[in-house]
Amino acid sequence: MVTVMALLDTLGVASIVPFIGVLSNPDLIETNPVLLRLYTSSADFGILTPQQFILAVGLGVFALYMTSLCVKAVTTYTILRFGLMQEFSISRRLIERYLRQPYTWYLQRNSAGLSKTILSEVKHVTKQAIIPTLTLFSQGAVILALVLLLVLINPVLALTVGLVLGIAYGLVFLACRRYLAVIGRELMAANQRRFTVVNEAFSGIKENKVMALEDAYIHRFSKPARLYSKHLAAAEIIGQLPRYALEAIAFGGLLLIMLTVLARSDGFSDALPLVALYAFAGYRLMPAIQKIFGAAVKLRFAGPTLEAVHQDLLGLKTTKPDDGSVTPLTQSIELNNVSFQYPDAKKPTLKDVSLTIAHRTTVGFVGATGSGKTTIVDIILGLHAIDSGTLKIDGKCIDAGNARSWQSTIGYVPQDIYLADASIASNIAFGVEERDMDREKIEQAAKIANMYDFIFNELPDQFETQIGERGVRLSGGQRQRVGIARALYNNPDVIILDEATSALDNLTELAVMEAVKRLKGEKTVIIIAHRLSTIKSCDRIFLLEKGEVTGQGTFSELIETNEVFRAMAADH
Numbered sequence: 001m002v003t004v005m006a007l008l009d010t011l012g013v014a015s016i017v018p019f020i021g022v023l024s025n026p027d028l029i030e031t032n033p034v035l036l037r038l039y040t041s042s043a044d045f046g047i048l049t050p051q052q053f054i055l056a057v058g059l060g061v062f063a064l065y066m067t068s069l070c071v072k073a074v075t076t077y078t079i080l081r082f083g084l085m086q087e088f089s090i091s092r093r094l095i096e097r098y099l100r101q102p103y104t105w106y107l108q109r110n111s112a113g114l115s116k117t118i119l120s121e122v123k124h125v126t127k128q129a130i131i132p133t134l135t136l137f138s139q140g141a142v143i144l145a146l147v148l149l150l151v152l153i154n155p156v157l158a159l160t161v162g163l164v165l166g167i168a169y170g171l172v173f174l175a176c177r178r179y180l181a182v183i184g185r186e187l188m189a190a191n192q193r194r195f196t197v198v199n200e201a202f203s204g205i206k207e208n209k210v211m212a213l214e215d216a217y218i219h220r221f222s223k224p225a226r227l228y229s230k231h232l233a234a235a236e237i238i239g240q241l242p243r244y245a246l247e248a249i250a251f252g253g254l255l256l257i258m259l260t261v262l263a264r265s266d267g268f269s270d271a272l273p274l275v276a277l278y279a280f281a282g283y284r285l286m287p288a289i290q291k292i293f294g295a296a297v298k299l300r301f302a303g304p305t306l307e308a309v310h311q312d313l314l315g316l317k318t319t320k321p322d323d324g325s326v327t328p329l330t331q332s333i334e335l336n337n338v339s340f341q342y343p344d345a346k347k348p349t350l351k352d353v354s355l356t357i358a359h360r361t362t363v364g365f366v367g368a369t370g371s372g373k374t375t376i377v378d379i380i381l382g383l384h385a386i387d388s389g390t391l392k393i394d395g396k397c398i399d400a401g402n403a404r405s406w407q408s409t410i411g412y413v414p415q416d417i418y419l420a421d422a423s424i425a426s427n428i429a430f431g432v433e434e435r436d437m438d439r440e441k442i443e444q445a446a447k448i449a450n451m452y453d454f455i456f457n458e459l460p461d462q463f464e465t466q467i468g469e470r471g472v473r474l475s476g477g478q479r480q481r482v483g484i485a486r487a488l489y490n491n492p493d494v495i496i497l498d499e500a501t502s503a504l505d506n507l508t509e510l511a512v513m514e515a516v517k518r519l520k521g522e523k524t525v526i527i528i529a530h531r532l533s534t535i536k537s538c539d540r541i542f543l544l545e546k547g548e549v550t551g552q553g554t555f556s557e558l559i560e561t562n563e564v565f566r567a568m569a570a571d572h
Contacts, residue, residue: 075138083131091122093313100318102400103383104343112199113192117312120191121305128235128302132295139288139295146281146288169293172242173300180238180300183231188305190231193224235301239294247286328409329493329524331394333357333380338389340375349375351547352389357540362525364535366568367544373528376544377498380526382407411487411523415499417479419471424455425463427471428485439463441489449485450515451478484515494524532569541565 098114150158201208201217208217334356341348350372357363365373378384379391382403391398398406419427428445429437442463446452459465471479487495497516513534519525520537529535536555543551543558543565551562558565 079131079134079138083126083134086130087122087126090125090309090313091118094118094122094309097312097316097318101316102385103378104385108343110196112195115199116191116195117309120195121188121309124191124305125302125309128298129306132298132302135291135295136299139291142288143285143292146285150278150281165289169242169289173293173296176238176297177300180235180297181303183234184301185304187228187231187301188308190224190228194221194228197221197224235297239297242293243290327394329359329393331359333494333524334390334392334395335376335379336390336392338376338379338391339387340379340384341387348387349547350379353547353549354389355542355549355552357524357526360521360524361539362520362527362537364527364529364538364541365544366529366532366535366541366565370546371544372547373544374498375547377496377526377528381410381412381496408490409493411490411492411495413480413483413487413495413497417471417483417486419467419474419479419482421466421469423461423464423466424459424482427467427482428463429489430486432489441491442485445485445488448488448515448518449481450518451481451485454478481515488519492523494526495519496526496528498528499530 095118098118147158147162150161197217197220201221208214336354338350338353339348340350353372353376365376367373375384379386382391382398385400393406396402420430424446425437425439425442426434428442443452446455446463455462455465465473467473467482471482474482484497495516516525516527517537527535527538532555535541538555540552541555541558542549543562545564551558551565553561559569
């Protein structure tokens with residue numbers, strides 16, 4: 001397509017010579033062998049006079065020009081469509097790369113930064129790197145073809161003009177290239193700050209309102225946003241400014257060419273075709289040269305962003321497919337001599353932990369903040385790759401190759417339930433397309449979570465009631481029960497509650513725990529407890545201190561045998 005466009009552009013420029021020639025001197029029809037042959041042949045098409053022949057040549061030149069424009073339009077459409085589809089392709093591949101990273105990777109990344117890369121930087125790379133690169137190739141082909149045409153006609157003049165324009169644009173680019181790289185890096189950093197501020201402002205909107213922080217966030221956003229716009233404008237100006245100065249040079253050069261051609265020809269009519277050729281070639285060349293310069297500026301400006309996207313796209317490895325080897329729990333969950341240390345942490349979070357959780361028992365983990373309770377549960381969830389030791393399900397080791405099939409048997413209720421801005425039903429059947437939702441399973445999960453009556457009797461649209469972003473139209477206890485219902489939707493073998501009631505008042509906690517007690521003996525239930533009242537009825541309780549299991553047994557056994565647990569119980 002690019003080659004055809006360049007060829008048609010060149011033919012369109014070349015066709016000016018014969019047309020202007022016969023227009024200024026009709027005698028050329030009789031004296032030029034090629035024109036004479038064409039004139040003679042055109043009689044078969046009803047062209048019988050020189051005037052008709054000149055009109056036919058003019059129409060032919062116009063048709064060639066229009067064809068060239070059509071091909072150019074199709075080429076532009078193809079370039080833009082290809083470039084913008086690359087935006088879709090790259091952003092999709094990036095979100096896939098990000099979502100398939102291990103959980104520990106997210107602990108070192110900012111969610112606003114990930115959103116920025118997918119939604120903003122990929123668009124920047126597309127508009128400032130991919131499309132400009134395609135423009136370089138397409139316009140470069142046009143320039144090459146036109147310069148070759150001019151070289152065939154007058155090599156010295158063509159090469160002189162080409163060198164002058166090339167050196168002029170090259171010097172401007174060399175003068176600006178370092179500055180473009182600097183503002184490109186600053187633009188990327190400013191964009192990160194923009195996304196971070198916006199994310200913080202709306203994620204903590206309740207606290208921000210109470211603390212009257214609106215002006216503070218507006219101020220924090222304004223500085224990077226202004227810098228971002230300033231650098232975008234600077235790059236755009238650098239890409240456009242040389243055009244006006246160099247158009248003046250080109251116009252002066254054209255006048256010089258006209259005078260040179262006139263001085264060397266026998267008369268104006270002889271000089272006119274060549275003058276028209278150079279004028280039309282300049283008309284086609286200058287926009288192409290300017291587009292190439294603009295593309296080079298954009299490429300340099302987008303360099304830092306392109307490098308960052310490239311690193312994430314190719315540097316991040318996705319986890320291997322799950323082998324599906326883990327079947328539903330039937331015997332026990334075992335941790336054998338498990339140790340784990342977070343990246344960049346100075347000491348291990350877990351040290352040589354060994355424990356067993358029997359099938360269909362209810363167990364609790366208690367301990368001070370930082371004792372390792374959540375880390376143990378995250379390991380049981382298959383979220384962390386342990387440093388040493390093993391996690392076994394029914395005697396089978398869990399690793400990256402089978403963690404996903406193990407996770408599919410778990411229902412997880414975190415302390416801070418994420419609720420989508422959707423209906424109650426959509427939040428219970430979370431991640432399931434609306435057409436695939438099982439209403440019977442939704443209602444059954446709601447009944448076990450002790451919220452069916454509330455949904456059916458108090459909500460205006462029952463299960464179709466919209467609950468707002470992060471469930472703002474529900475109370476804390478209602479949100480937790482939606483979380484429990486969600487965990488139960490797929491009838492999992494194991495239910496894990498990670499301090500799911502720690503933020504609730506006593507009465508609400510009691511109602512939520514009533515829902516949990518209904519699962520006893522039916523599911524394997526693992527509870528991380530902040531309040532000891534939530535784990536009194538557990539079959540087994542594990543006490544953690546500084547990453548080690550220092551006690552285990554029933555509530556009454558630990559009261560009798562463990563001084564630390566006894567002190568904790570006294571405090572509660």
